[in-house]
Amino acid sequence: MKHLIAIWLLLFCFFFSSAENTQTQLAIGDKAPDFTVQDQSGKPLSLSSLRGKIVLINFWTASCEPCRLNHPDLYRIYNTYKSYGFEVLSVSLDTKKETWVNALKMDRINWPNNGIDLQGWNSKVVSLYGLKSTPGSFLISEEGNILQINQDKIALEQTLHYLIFDQPRxxxxxxxxxxxxxxxxxxxxxxxxxxxxxxxxxxxxxxxxxxxxxxxxxxxxxxxxxxxxxxxxxxxxxxxxxxxxxxxxxxxxxxxxxxxxxxxxxxxxxxxxxxxxxxxxxxxxxxxxxxxxxxxx
Structure with missing residues (x-):
């Protein structure tokens, strides 16, 4: 019996560690993994389609209250910097399209890049970005590198101002x-x-x-x-x-x-x-x- 318990524990640890290892641990300076979701009309929407722009990837769900509370600030920041090559790419981890679309309308989200794949936490993007919870955000440079991870609105605006106005070129x-x-x-x-x-x-x-x-x-x-x-x-x-x-x-x-x-x-x-x-x-x-x-x- 003791041998069976030991074998069971080893198998449990193996599968648990394997599942953990599927989570990518990204760091500032890494290349942002490309992914494709679908917009409201079902058309493909990929991160690579925004190459050459400064992109904030915003992971959220309709049931996540902190996510929804972030939207007014994102709305303001997007409207301030959109004419300077800044884009928000919102990716929902909801599993029902109707729930997602209703949340977009209720929060009056006006940026054009909103996507979903209806796989929820089984989505490939979850493992690609090592997501553990929402909200989650990654600021991506024009060259496709990660500049910030889960920074607050003050740090985000400071970085955008530097990149757009103060960065030497x-x-x-x-x-x-x-x-x-x-x-x-x-x-x-x-x-x-x-x-x-x-x-x-x-x-x-x-x-x-x-x-x-x-x-x-x-x-x-x-x-x-x-x-x-x-x-x-x-x-x-x-x-x-x-x-x-x-x-x-x-x-x-x-x-x-x-x-x-x-x-x-x-x-x-x-x-x-x-x-x-x-x-x-x-x-x-x-x-x-x-x-x-x-x-x-």
Whole structure:
């Protein structure tokens, strides 16, 4: 009998530990696992579809009172930062669609990314994110890395403000005369041989005297590359400067579109640039190493 009890205990411990090991223990800095749920119309909604945005994954259930109490603050934070590339991806762990939809309506949730797979706590996303309870939240960077886990609204807003307004960035990655920082930054430029060729503290740096080639730029604990090119004898032109849908270049070229905070919105090659999806505001167009500004109507 004692042997049977011992064997039973060993089997119990084995299965219990195996179940525990299926829970992923994520940490800040890890890549956020991709997953797919369904929106209210049944269409697939995945985390990867929001790549390039700052995303707050919000896990909740209709019966979770603290989850529901969070929604007014999320509503306010979303409306404050949505025009700057911030999205909320709410994932319900409910098992009945009607319960979920009624809660969405009752809480007046206005962000578009709301999903469910109706599997409740058996959902794959539970093990992917190591969820033990709700509410649960993960703040994901534009590159898909975890920035925060289960932080309160004050920490969330502080992080969003830094990422959107205060995080140092430089542009363009192809320059012929000048590189710019969105905030005054301490910098060091190193050539391909490892020699420091320019350093200082500024918001814009003249690189006109540097020979063409690739350089390494270190600034505010970041290290990135940029390409110094010679100005073209016939500068490229574009129109219009106040644009609603499309920009036309005078010849085919590689182009980069940056916002006022130095964030790269998108890049491409061609003679026309579709800007319909850009929010209203001032943007910078970089072609052949030269920066031009335009206003998106």
């Amino acid at each position: 430089f542009y363009p990655v192809v320059a012929n005369t000048t590189i710019y920082f969105n905030v005054i930054s301490k910098y060091n430029i190193v050539d391909s041989k490892g020699y420091s060729v320019l350093k200082g503290r500024a918001k814009e740096v003249s690189v006109a005297a540097l020979p063409p080639g690739e350089y390494t730029l270190t600034y505010e604990n970041k290290t990135e590359k940029f390409l110094k090119v010679q100005p073209e004898q016939t500068p490229i032109t574009f129109y219009p400067t106040r644009v609603e849908d499309e920009i036309t270049l005078s010849r085919e070229a590689d182009y980069y579109i940056y916002n006022q905070r130095g964030k790269l919105e998108f890049k491409g090659n061609g003679t026309t640039i579709d800007v319909k999806k850009l929010p209203l505001g001032v943007y910078y167009l970089c072609v052949e190493g030269t920066i031009h500004s335009f206003f998106k109507k």
